[in-house]
Amino acid sequence: MKRRDFFKTSVGAGLAAGAALSLGGYEKLWASAPSVARYDMVAVMGGNPDAMFDLGIQELGGMSTFVQKGQKVLIKPNIGWDVIPELAANTNPLLVKRIVEHCLKAGAKEVYVFDHTLDNWVNCYKNSGIERAAKAAGAKVVPGNSESYYQQIEIPGGIKLQSAKVHQLLLETDVFINVPVLKNHESIRMTCCLKNTMGLVWNRGYWHSNNLNQCIADYALYEKKPALNVIDCYNVMVKHGPQGVSKEDVVLMKSQILTSDWVAGDAAGAKMLGIPTEQIEYIPIAHKMGLGNMNLDSLNIKRIKM
Amino acid sequence: MLRRFRIVFSTLVLICFFLVFVDFRSIIPTAYFNILLYLQFIPSAIKFLDIATWAAAGFFIVLVLTLLTGRTYCSFLCPLGIGQDLFSRIGGRFKKKFRRYGFKRPFTILRYSLLALTVIVTLIWGIYMITLLDPYSIFGRFMTYFAKPAVLYINNFLAGILGKFDIYTLSNVPVKRFALIAYSIPAAFFILVGTLSFTKGRLYCNMICPVGTLLGLLSKVSLLRIKFNETACTRCGRCALGCKSSCIDFLNHDIDVTRCVDCFNCLNTCQEKALSYGFVSLKKKVHETDESRRKVIAGSILMLLGSSSVSKGQQKSAPTPKKDSTVKENKTYPVCPPGGVGIADFNKYCTACSLCINACPNGVLQPALSQYGLAGLMQPVMDYHKSFCTYNCTICTEICPTNALKPLILEAKKLTQIGKTIFIKDNCIVKTEKTNCGACSESCPTKAVHMIPYEGNLLIPETTDDICIGCGHCEFACPTVPYKAIFVNGNPKHVAAKKPVNVESEIKTPVDFPF
Numbered sequence: 001m002k003r004r005d006f007f008k009t010s011v012g013a014g015l016a017a018g019a020a021l022s023l024g025g026y027e028k029l030w031a032s033a034p035s036v037a038r039y040d041m042v043a044v045m046g047g048n049p050d051a052m053f054d055l056g057i058q059e060l061g062g063m064s065t066f067v068q069k070g071q072k073v074l075i076k077p078n079i080g081w082d083v084i085p086e087l088a089a090n091t092n093p094l095l096v097k098r099i100v101e102h103c104l105k106a107g108a109k110e111v112y113v114f115d116h117t118l119d120n121w122v123n124c125y126k127n128s129g130i131e132r133a134a135k136a137a138g139a140k141v142v143p144g145n146s147e148s149y150y151q152q153i154e155i156p157g158g159i160k161l162q163s164a165k166v167h168q169l170l171l172e173t174d175v176f177i178n179v180p181v182l183k184n185h186e187s188i189r190m191t192c193c194l195k196n197t198m199g200l201v202w203n204r205g206y207w208h209s210n211n212l213n214q215c216i217a218d219y220a221l222y223e224k225k226p227a228l229n230v231i232d233c234y235n236v237m238v239k240h241g242p243q244g245v246s247k248e249d250v251v252l253m254k255s256q257i258l259t260s261d262w263v264a265g266d267a268a269g270a271k272m273l274g275i276p277t278e279q280i281e282y283i284p285i286a287h288k289m290g291l292g293n294m295n296l297d298s299l300n301i302k303r304i305k306m
Numbered sequence: 307m308l309r310r311f312r313i314v315f316s317t318l319v320l321i322c323f324f325l326v327f328v329d330f331r332s333i334i335p336t337a338y339f340n341i342l343l344y345l346q347f348i349p350s351a352i353k354f355l356d357i358a359t360w361a362a363a364g365f366f367i368v369l370v371l372t373l374l375t376g377r378t379y380c381s382f383l384c385p386l387g388i389g390q391d392l393f394s395r396i397g398g399r400f401k402k403k404f405r406r407y408g409f410k411r412p413f414t415i416l417r418y419s420l421l422a423l424t425v426i427v428t429l430i431w432g433i434y435m436i437t438l439l440d441p442y443s444i445f446g447r448f449m450t451y452f453a454k455p456a457v458l459y460i461n462n463f464l465a466g467i468l469g470k471f472d473i474y475t476l477s478n479v480p481v482k483r484f485a486l487i488a489y490s491i492p493a494a495f496f497i498l499v500g501t502l503s504f505t506k507g508r509l510y511c512n513m514i515c516p517v518g519t520l521l522g523l524l525s526k527v528s529l530l531r532i533k534f535n536e537t538a539c540t541r542c543g544r545c546a547l548g549c550k551s552s553c554i555d556f557l558n559h560d561i562d563v564t565r566c567v568d569c570f571n572c573l574n575t576c577q578e579k580a581l582s583y584g585f586v587s588l589k590k591k592v593h594e595t596d597e598s599r600r601k602v603i604a605g606s607i608l609m610l611l612g613s614s615s616v617s618k619g620q621q622k623s624a625p626t627p628k629k630d631s632t633v634k635e636n637k638t639y640p641v642c643p644p645g646g647v648g649i650a651d652f653n654k655y656c657t658a659c660s661l662c663i664n665a666c667p668n669g670v671l672q673p674a675l676s677q678y679g680l681a682g683l684m685q686p687v688m689d690y691h692k693s694f695c696t697y698n699c700t701i702c703t704e705i706c707p708t709n710a711l712k713p714l715i716l717e718a719k720k721l722t723q724i725g726k727t728i729f730i731k732d733n734c735i736v737k738t739e740k741t742n743c744g745a746c747s748e749s750c751p752t753k754a755v756h757m758i759p760y761e762g763n764l765l766i767p768e769t770t771d772d773i774c775i776g777c778g779h780c781e782f783a784c785p786t787v788p789y790k791a792i793f794v795n796g797n798p799k800h801v802a803a804k805k806p807v808n809v810e811s812e813i814k815t816p817v818d819f820p821f
Contacts, residue, residue, distance in 0.1 A: 043819050043821075045816070045818075045819065082696065082697065082698050110472070118748075118749060118783075119696055119697070120667050120668055120696045120699070122331075122332070122667065123667070123696065123698060123699075127698070140472070140474060141474070142474045143474060143477035143478065145477065145478070145479075145480070146462075146477070146478035146479065146480050147480065148462070148466070148478045148480075149469075149478065185744075185748070186744060186747050186748070186753075186756060186757045186765070187742065187743065187744020187745070187747050187748045187757055187765060188742055188744060189765075205745070205783075205785040206785070208735065208743045208744075208745045208783075208785040209735050209739070209743065209785040209786065210739075210741075211739065211741040212741060212742050212743055212744075213741065213742055214741075238811045238813045239811055240753050240808070242748055243748065243749070243750070243751060245751075245752060245753050245806045245808050246806070246808045248808040248809055248810050248811070249808065249811070251811055251813050251814065251815060252815050253815060253816055254815070255816070255819075267821075268821050271819075271820040271821040272816070272820060272821075273813075274813060274820070279763060281742070281763065296821045301821070303819050305818075
């Protein structure tokens with residue numbers, strides 16, 4: 001997509017948002033995001049990560065549906081591994097960059113990007129290409145390597161996980177945008193929207209030793225939910241996840257899924273990988289807990305092929 | 307003039323060493339480490355014994371330099387010596403009047419005994435004494451154990467303040483403390499060297515340091531040295547009072563060259579300009595030559611050179627290799643860093659300068675206590691409870707000044723198996739709790755640890771030895787306490803790991819949405 005087209009799209013999105021406001025949807029904008037969007041989910045296929053996002057976010061009414069002027073935004077990609085972008089263990093840097101640009105265009109006061117990495121964080125930020133891409137777009141890239149950045153929160157209603165230490169940015173920002181990369185995960189079968197939250201917390205070892213599936217679902221109870229999940233399915237690691245061994249693990253899928261319902265997002269991710277949803281235990285658990293809808297048939301999904 | 311040059315030069319050297327050791331953000335390229343460390347006497351000599359090329363001939367340059375100029379190494383290049391000068395200077399400020407050193411008799415027996423002991427122990431048993439007394443390594447440990455944590459605490463304090471203003475150019479770096487007992491030897495030496503230099507100038511260098519004693523011996527035949535102009539001298543004694551080495555016997559117009567570190571302070575102190583630095587007069591040189599002493603010098607050098615090749619034939623103090631490791635839950639061997647070739651080889655060449663411990667971006671290298679036995683005291687050992695060896699990194703192998711860790715290119719390091727992972731099913735969450743975990747497999751860069759079906763929908767780890775490189779990420783990630791369900795047992799000899807075989811997936815690029 002050319003810059004000019006991008007501007008046109010943005011203007012269109014702005015108008016749409018304005019129209020929505022004039023039609024009396026003002027209160028809705030301040031309510032939880034899902035009720036505002038025209039679709040429960042937008043799935044795009046066939047383009048580059050940035051172009052697909054432009055289209056997808058347009059279908060959801062533009063970024064201004066989710067980000068208001070002057071708000072602080074947290075973008076949480078997956079930057080867990082010290083590998084190059086082609087191996088798809090981390091979110092595509094082009095996608096992160098474009099989301100940052102959209103947020104700033106929508107009037108965000110500040111956009112932050114971080115992850116609690118598994119490999120050495122300096123190398124992860126650098127070799128994933130995300131640090132450079134996000135900074136180029138105007139985001140602040142923040143470390144998540146030290147416990148001193150994390151604060152205790154309570155998760156009322158959690159069955160196994162009643163509290164956690166989350167990055168202070170999650171608490172200090174107004175909008176949380178979850179940007180996972182879809183991957184096979186040998187240990188828990190798939191990593192996507194819900195699993196990506198493990199990079200928000202410090203003490204994830206606790207999750208592993210206390211029924212990982214339940215903890216992943218429990219965390220989704222926490223009040224600070226993502227306004228939007230953007231699932232990167234451009235290059236998809238279909239085996240040896242979440243880290244991957246070599247390029248043979250990666251399949252080009254040229255897809256992207258945008259949704260405010262992260263359980264639905266995970267259900268769609270499971271379909272992309274060809275894994276029965278029930279096998280990925282945290283999805284049905286989260287569904288039963290009322291944290292989202294895993295029945296894709298009952299959702300209003302917009303499918304776009306570029 | 308000479309003094310000023312010495313001060314400027316040595317200050318720069320000290321600053322460089324300081325920066326190299328506290329460079330926690332890995333800003334300084336490893337090539338600069340090597341330039342700086344090239345002229346460190348003991349590390350270079352050990353490296354030379356190992357690879358015998360000009361790339362390791364720095365110690366030879368130091369020897370030549372000493373034969374030409376005396377113990378300039380001690381004032382210009384030795385970081386511990388320069389550090390002591392700094393301490394002496396601070397110590398001098400605390401005295402009410404200016405400090406008086408004055409001429410003192412040398413501790414001849416003590417210093418030559420220590421030199422002899424160092425040579426003999428190295429020759430027969432191994433590197434113990436060098437580890438303990440090499441001035442560069444002592445300095446390295448001061449930096450590692452005390453200076454770097456201090457720098458980190460300052461950094462973290464500043465990072466905290468900047469963070470409040472939403473600035474993240476500095477980031478918080480968690481300080482990884484060593485086991486308390488690991489601090490004992492560096493702390494003892496810090497007190498010893500610190501107190502001596504604070505009050506008595508270069509007494510440590512002239513009483514204990516074996517490198518100082520050896521270079522002192524060589525200085526006896528050096529060409530350039532401090533000389534008295536006996537006619538101009540008024541025997542005021544100012545030179546002796548200001549001499550850090552307490553080596554100027556002004557009454558007899560004699561300077562003990564074995565102790566003079568060529569600091570050139572006396573040149574400035576003398577108001578009559580009766581002291582100068584220049585070529586020794588022929589007459590005096592003949593007078594000082596002493597066959598037996600020369601033999602001692604030559605012998606010492608030969609012994610140092612020969613020590614390693616001799617000791618190669620000696621019994622190794624580290625554990626000897628076994629073929630199969632059958633013991634569970636207990637490490638039969640510690641894990642020595644990549645590039646070490648094997649535990650015994652590594653133990654033989656490492657002087658525990660701790661540079662690698664500092665440079666490791668992951669903080670997985672920790673000073674050994676008893677893991678390697680006495681020979682490996684304070685040498686770096688992989689501690690997978692603290693951290694793990696990051697897959698895309700070779701820094702420790704690039705900077706080792708003694709070649710105890712030999713350079714590995716990244717591709718070679720990724721196929722160097724320093725240990726093997728061992729899975730203890732009875733400790734595993736999946737078996738004990740009947741819930742999924744897989745933290746180990748998730749972390750494994752080669753998938754030597756992978757998940758296989760277990761009861762119901764559960765998956766449990768399985769290991770493939772030949773593609774495991776022993777990075778320890780699985781052990782680090784394993785959440786079980788107090789014992790891990792998976793751990794890495796060190797390889798006494800590092801071996802080549804197989805490259806993971808990988809085939810294309812059956813899943814193809816989709817043409818339509820599957821939902």
